Amino acid sequence: MAQGEGQQHAIGIYLRVWFLLFVLSAFSYLVDVVGFEGYLKWFLITLFMLLKAGLIVSVFMHLVWERLALICAVLVPPGVLLFLMLLMAIEGQHVLSSRLAVVLP
Structure with missing residues (x-):
């Protein structure tokens, strides 16, 4: 063998x-x-x-x-999570600034 x-x-x-x-x-x-x-x-x-x-x-x-399929399977999900975290941070900053604009005229 x-x-x-x-x-x-x-x-x-x-x-x-x-x-x-x-x-x-x-x-x-x-x-x-x-x-x-x-x-x-x-x-x-x-x-x-x-x-x-x-x-x-x-x-x-x-x-x-490695093959492209394995690379995509390993790297795409964390990339999508990072993108969603960026969107949440942008939305959080927008909400904070709009609340501060109402509270502090």
Whole structure:
């Protein structure tokens, strides 16, 4: 009985991804060191976090080498949830601003 051969990837790919993860982590720490405040700070931290998560999922979980159907099955539901969260945040901001306009004329 023949043993199944697994897919082998070059170690260089993993080393480059580790280096990119290190650089992105350094940038996210630099956001605090430089002293960004408000929405810019949270946007940059979230951007670096999503980039790191994308690298981890695509390379270390081997999603980049999978079929498109599997990629869509894994990535589309969280994307839809993020879109719905964005819509709820926009609606919540609208409701808050309309209530404050009525209470504070």
